[in-house]
Amino acid sequence: MADIKDRVASRIPEVTNREIDLREAPPPVFQLEDLSVYYGAFLAVADVTLAVLANEITAFIGPSGCGKSTILRCFNRMNDLIETARVEGKLSYHGVDLYGPQVDPVEVRRRIGMVFQKPNPFPKSIYENIAFGPRIAGQRNNLDDLVEETLQRAALWDEVKDKLGDSALALSGGQQQRLCIARAIATQPEVVLMDEPCSSLDPIATLKIEELMQELKKEYTILIVTHNMQQAARVSDRTAFFSVDVNEKGQRTGRLVEHDTTNKIFTTPSRPETEAYITGRFG
Amino acid sequence: MTTSVRPYSASPEMVRRALEGKKISVVDLLVSTALLLALLSSLAVLLTLLIDVVSEGMPVLSTRLVDFVTSPLSARPESAGLVQGLMGSLVLVGFVIVVAFPLGVAAAIYLEEYAKDTPLNRLLVSNVRNLAGVPSIVYGLLGLAVFVKALSGVTNGRTLISGGLTLAVLVLPIIVITTSEALRAVPRGLREASFGVGATGWETIRHQVLPVSFPAILTGSVLAVARAFGESAPLLLAGAVLSNFFSAPAGTSFISQVAEQSYTALPIIIYNWARQPQEEFVALTAAGIVVLLVALLLVNAAAIIARDRFERKQVS
Numbered sequence: 178m179a180d181i182k183d184r185v186a187s188r189i190p191e192v193t194n195r196e197i198d199l200r201e202a203p204p205p206v207f208q209l210e211d212l213s214v215y216y217g218a219f220l221a222v223a224d225v226t227l228a229v230l231a232n233e234i235t236a237f238i239g240p241s242g243c244g245k246s247t248i249l250r251c252f253n254r255m256n257d258l259i260e261t262a263r264v265e266g267k268l269s270y271h272g273v274d275l276y277g278p279q280v281d282p283v284e285v286r287r288r289i290g291m292v293f294q295k296p297n298p299f300p301k302s303i304y305e306n307i308a309f310g311p312r313i314a315g316q317r318n319n320l321d322d323l324v325e326e327t328l329q330r331a332a333l334w335d336e337v338k339d340k341l342g343d344s345a346l347a348l349s350g351g352q353q354q355r356l357c358i359a360r361a362i363a364t365q366p367e368v369v370l371m372d373e374p375c376s377s378l379d380p381i382a383t384l385k386i387e388e389l390m391q392e393l394k395k396e397y398t399i400l401i402v403t404h405n406m407q408q409a410a411r412v413s414d415r416t417a418f419f420s421v422d423v424n425e426k427g428q429r430t431g432r433l434v435e436h437d438t439t440n441k442i443f444t445t446p447s448r449p450e451t452e453a454y455i456t457g458r459f460g
Numbered sequence: 461m462t463t464s465v466r467p468y469s470a471s472p473e474m475v476r477r478a479l480e481g482k483k484i485s486v487v488d489l490l491v492s493t494a495l496l497l498a499l500l501s502s503l504a505v506l507l508t509l510l511i512d513v514v515s516e517g518m519p520v521l522s523t524r525l526v527d528f529v530t531s532p533l534s535a536r537p538e539s540a541g542l543v544q545g546l547m548g549s550l551v552l553v554g555f556v557i558v559v560a561f562p563l564g565v566a567a568a569i570y571l572e573e574y575a576k577d578t579p580l581n582r583l584l585v586s587n588v589r590n591l592a593g594v595p596s597i598v599y600g601l602l603g604l605a606v607f608v609k610a611l612s613g614v615t616n617g618r619t620l621i622s623g624g625l626t627l628a629v630l631v632l633p634i635i636v637i638t639t640s641e642a643l644r645a646v647p648r649g650l651r652e653a654s655f656g657v658g659a660t661g662w663e664t665i666r667h668q669v670l671p672v673s674f675p676a677i678l679t680g681s682v683l684a685v686a687r688a689f690g691e692s693a694p695l696l697l698a699g700a701v702l703s704n705f706f707s708a709p710a711g712t713s714f715i716s717q718v719a720e721q722s723y724t725a726l727p728i729i730i731y732n733w734a735r736q737p738q739e740e741f742v743a744l745t746a747a748g749i750v751v752l753l754v755a756l757l758l759v760n761a762a763a764i765i766a767r768d769r770f771e772r773k774q775v776s
Contacts, residue, residue: 258655260577287658297649300672309667310657357653364657 206231206368206398207252212266214247214256221247222431224266227417231367234390234399236409236439239419240454244431245402246372248419251275252400253289253370254282287314290361294373296353298345298360303328303337306345306356310364323363331359332389351382358389362397369393371401375408387412406455409439416442418451513753517746528747533729537740542748545729546755548620548700549689551718552725553759555624556631556688561681563628564635571636572643573665585640591633599630600697608699618699620723626698627691631684638680642673675767682763689756692727700728726752 205228212225222244229235237245247256254275256262268275275285287310299306307324316323324341328334333355337348345356354374361369371390375383390399390412403409409416417436421429435442435451446452470478514521520528531541571588575581603626607615615621646669654664670677692700701722717723730752733745 253656255652255655258652283658283660286656291652291656293649293652293656295649297647297653299650299653299668309659313657313659313663313667360653360657
């Protein structure tokens with residue numbers, strides 16, 4: 178374990194921002210080097226280079242079409258589900274190239290969980306929603322304990338402990354989304370990806386999810402895509418700002434403008450584009 | 461020229477007059493009446509047919525219903541029954557369910573979940589759609605050439621096996637299409653959720669996609685099976701016996717009846733009775749149609765009950 182950390186740490190200077198104090202920074206979990214995503218011949222996002230650090234919340238912000246969700250979906254190979262999607266460049270997870278020929282996307286997704294924009298619980302019982310992932314991963318025993326512990330971590334246990342057998346679809350939107358977070362951590366991942374997890378929730382449910390994220394980041398590394406800049410400012414430690422370029426054919430290609438501590442991005446961004454977006458003057 | 465685009469302003473009296481001037485739309489009324497007539501006329505045709513058939517078949521149905529459905533075929537109208545047709549049709553439907561349902565569902569799963577979007581696969585899909593529109597008599601010819609003749613070593617020629625396989629091939633494209641549509645209707649979010657927790661493609665299909673789409677698959681397949689139940693043209697070619705005097709010798713085992721003996725089916729019997737010159741066969745024909753319809757309803761009802769049970773089990 179230690180030598181992996183050392184190996185990864187040795188690569189930090191190439192990619193991390195100069196603001197980060199390397200001696201204090203935790204080792205990066207992910208390193209992206211010139212990562213580009215194509216849909217067929219269309220370049221959706223170009224040349225993203227950044228590092229994601231452990232036990233931090235990294236927020237991806239930017240206007241619609243800037244490719245922030247597309248990049249997020251590279252981290253657990255979710256883009257594999259789109260037939261035409263193709264990835265160039267390097268995305269390494271603890272030094273392992275996630276798009277290497279030997280990598281099994283199923284194993285990737287067990288270690289890197291995901292929560293989606295629209296709450297999408299399985300149309301099964303609350304219990305089954307949590308137990309499905311561990312069961313297909315081969316766990317047969319102590320599923321009851323695992324379900325309880327997972328739901329407690331997701332701050333949902335008290336609300337559902339008496340109706341574990343009920344359909345998950347009967348829960349409210351906010352509860353469903355917390356169930357989806359619980360489902361994501363039930364396979365005991367290291368990372369949780371969240372693709373606009375609060376965009377369909379009311380402010381109270383959003384607050385609960387944000388509190389939960391603060392709790393979870395003690396043990397998990399979290400990446401979140403959000404349209405809500407206040408949310409990025411509230412919850413994240415680091416923020417990546419993406420923008421979009423339109424070429425002469427009208428094709429929109431996203432690119433990473435700036436990646437830094439959230440505090441820096443929202444107070445003294447180094448790029449004028451970032452400042453314009455943060456302050457609402459963009460276009 | 462002054463602009464005519466300006467905000468609305470009016471006195472309360474003007475607003476009242478404008479808003480309360482409720483008119484009856486003549487066009488709306490005409491269209492809805494026409495649509496209702498269309499619905500009623502199609503229902504009326506069906507109802508007329510039903511009443512006609514039931515009233516014509518009444519002499520048989522009211523006097524000897526049990527005898528009618530349990531007696532074998534006979535040249536004497538007063539003792540003729542259709543038990544062989546009933547059994548034949550049920551065995552044929554059994555073949556369709558056992559052969560066409562798994563095959564069709566499997567083919568659809570491949571097309572929807574595994575096949576890449578290549579020109580060849582698109583050609584395959586459009587061909588399956590075309591096959592569903594091929595007239596059933598063509599499948600009868602296929603059944604005659606392939607199952608009755610070429611594969612006679614397996615099917616023993618004109619047996620229930622040949623007929624069942626012919627009907628299975630006939631409804632296969634329909635099952636593929638309805639299953640494809642049911643699979644396509646499964647929301648993308650469900651697949652993403654399943655892959656997201658580390659499920660493989662097959663685990664996602666087996667545990668998430670199929671349970672959700674199964675009721676729709678079942679509904680579509682039941683309609684396909686119902687079609688097979690009522691088909692007569694392909695069976696005429698694929699070996700169903702036309703003679704009124706067909707009957708397997710008493711004591712023939714069920715296996716032998718299916719695999720070795722000549723066979724008949726309900727639609728074939730109805731078709732034959734309808735061609736008989738004697739007056740008495742009119743009532744027999746009508747009664748046969750009623751039995752066919754009732755059997756069809758029972759098959760459908762069984763499928764609906766099975767589907768509801770499955771859905772209830774899913775939720776709890």
